[in-house]
Amino acid sequence: MSSAIKLLGHIGAVTRLSGRTFKIVFSRRFVDRSLLSAQMDQAGIGSWSIAVLTALFTGAVMAIQFADGLEPYGASLYTGKMVSLGIVRELGPTLTAVLVGGRVGAGFTAEIGSMNVTEQVDAISALGADPIEKLVAPRVVACIIMLPLLTLLADFVGCFGAMLVVMTDVGVTATFFIEQVLDTLVVADLIHGLAKATFFGYFIAIVGCYVGLNTRGGTEGVGRSTTDTVVAISITVLVSNFLLTKLFLSF
Amino acid sequence: MPDETTQPAPPTPPEVVIEFKDVRKAFGPNVIYDPLNLSVYRGETLTVIGGSGKGKSVLLKMLIRLLQVDSGSIQCFGEEVTTMPEGKLLGLRRRIAMLFQGAALFDSLTVAQNIKYPLVEHKWGNREQMDHRVEEVLEMVGMPGIQHLKPSELSGGMKKRVGLARAIAIQPDVILYDEPTTGLDPLNVRRINGLILRLQRRLNVTSVVVTHDMDSCFTITDRIAFLYERRMDWTGTKEAALATDFPPLREFVQGGRGTLEAEGTED
Numbered sequence: 001m002s003s004a005i006k007l008l009g010h011i012g013a014v015t016r017l018s019g020r021t022f023k024i025v026f027s028r029r030f031v032d033r034s035l036l037s038a039q040m041d042q043a044g045i046g047s048w049s050i051a052v053l054t055a056l057f058t059g060a061v062m063a064i065q066f067a068d069g070l071e072p073y074g075a076s077l078y079t080g081k082m083v084s085l086g087i088v089r090e091l092g093p094t095l096t097a098v099l100v101g102g103r104v105g106a107g108f109t110a111e112i113g114s115m116n117v118t119e120q121v122d123a124i125s126a127l128g129a130d131p132i133e134k135l136v137a138p139r140v141v142a143c144i145i146m147l148p149l150l151t152l153l154a155d156f157v158g159c160f161g162a163m164l165v166v167m168t169d170v171g172v173t174a175t176f177f178i179e180q181v182l183d184t185l186v187v188a189d190l191i192h193g194l195a196k197a198t199f200f201g202y203f204i205a206i207v208g209c210y211v212g213l214n215t216r217g218g219t220e221g222v223g224r225s226t227t228d229t230v231v232a233i234s235i236t237v238l239v240s241n242f243l244l245t246k247l248f249l250s251f
Numbered sequence: 252m253p254d255e256t257t258q259p260a261p262p263t264p265p266e267v268v269i270e271f272k273d274v275r276k277a278f279g280p281n282v283i284y285d286p287l288n289l290s291v292y293r294g295e296t297l298t299v300i301g302g303s304g305k306g307k308s309v310l311l312k313m314l315i316r317l318l319q320v321d322s323g324s325i326q327c328f329g330e331e332v333t334t335m336p337e338g339k340l341l342g343l344r345r346r347i348a349m350l351f352q353g354a355a356l357f358d359s360l361t362v363a364q365n366i367k368y369p370l371v372e373h374k375w376g377n378r379e380q381m382d383h384r385v386e387e388v389l390e391m392v393g394m395p396g397i398q399h400l401k402p403s404e405l406s407g408g409m410k411k412r413v414g415l416a417r418a419i420a421i422q423p424d425v426i427l428y429d430e431p432t433t434g435l436d437p438l439n440v441r442r443i444n445g446l447i448l449r450l451q452r453r454l455n456v457t458s459v460v461v462t463h464d465m466d467s468c469f470t471i472t473d474r475i476a477f478l479y480e481r482r483m484d485w486t487g488t489k490e491a492a493l494a495t496d497f498p499p500l501r502e503f504v505q506g507g508r509g510t511l512e513a514e515g516t517e518d
Contacts, residue, residue, distance in 0.1 A: 123355035127369040
């Protein structure tokens with residue numbers, strides 16, 4: 001019971017933090033482009049290799065499994081259709097969010113948490129600035145921009161990985177595979193996945209920053225918070241993926 | 252010739268710049284102030300002493316509303332801090348600077364960027380003026396030419412001095428010092444104490460110092476407030492503190508020597 005109350009308390013606090021963040025983002029106060037570009041670099045550019053590696057091998061493994069499963073029905077030629085739909089709609093955004101979220105969200109928590117326990121967050125306020133404007137808003141905006149871009153990259157690389165396997169194992173040509181993919185996917189599928197990635201970007205940043213801002217207990221507390229963030233982001237992404245999929249498919 | 256019937260003007264009472272009235276503060280079951288009443292006068296250095304973990308730093312943080320009070324009133328320059336709107340709070344923080352216990356320099360910024368931080372936030376002059384101000388305050392704290400260094404390249408004492416330079420950069424009316432000499436070697440303690448005294452004389456600021464370092468306290472202070480049993484139970488001059496017959500303060504000032512003697516543990 002007390003855990004449920006605690007969870008509700010956290011959800012309420014994250015909602016308030018989100019409200020204050022978006023108020024700043026949509027006001028004229030949020031103009032610090034150097035902070036934003038630094039965060040975009042850290043969250044996006046710094047994470048591309050994880051996104052690419054994950055997508056490449058996930059696409060390849062999916063292709064192996066589907067080709068094998070479809071072979072008894074003589075349908076392994078159409079592996080590209082199945083794999084591309086799975087990657088673009090689900091695996092691209094979700095896997096990218098879980099892996100990049102773990103890295104980026106934990107980084108946000110560690111950085112802001114360390115600043116918190118060394119009174120640097122208090123110092124920002126004491127010097128006349130707003131910690132949410134300086135620390136939270138740039139990270140939230142950076143993740144909202146970068147997650148869809150990373151997802152787009154992951155979609156492309158995932159399909160590429162699948163194509164390599166299908167070409168090798170099934171023996172289709174690249175042109176045939178690409179035709180299959182283009183024939184299957186519609187713009188709505190892509191938008192569906194990218195819209196989810198936008199939400200995931202927001203969740204990753206806000207959870208990472210919230211846990212960081214509430215870190216107590218010195219370096220030990222920072223370590224604990226960082227672990228909490230990875231768990232919280234993974235659960236948030238997976239649960240929200242279910243809810244967002246239901247929501248998007250209802251339109 | 253002076254008019255012999257003219258009465259001498261009564262002495263002007265010192266102007267109160269900060270006043271805590273019936274302030275109560277608790278963290279869950281841990282009651283910190285019940286209640287806190289304290290006045291700080293313009294131009295003085297008031298030192299708040301008391302045991303560790305008793306809420307001395309909380310007092311400073313409540314004053315600039317880094318922490319909210321549970322009840323009561325805090326007046327600063329005649330304005331209520333506890334209900335002050337965010338916009339006005341920025342103006343208040345422009346007038347009150349704080350030196351944090353660990354200096355709280357921003358790790359990702361250089362010394363110059365750290366010192367410029369409040370100047371930029373409060374739109375203090377143009378770039379050249381800011382650069383000049385950085386040089387000026389670094390000279391004031393005796394650390395010229397270190398603008399390009401990162402906080403990780405500084406020792407504890409140097410960090411405190413840069414923190415102090417950052418605090419005075421914006422020319423505040425009040426400086427809050429949170430344990431300014433804690434964790435420093437005797438040489439750096441003397442340097443920091445000297446700086447506090449020099450800044451006091453040169454800038455004529457009002458200072459509130461929180462410490463449990465009694466040597467520092469008696470070096471820099473005009474008045475002492477003793478935090479005991481969740482209240483400011485005693486305030487007075489340092490001479491009065493030395494001559495006090497209030498047992499908890501006497502023990503604190505003498506570093507607990509009285510207690511050890513009473514228990515017969517002294518050689």
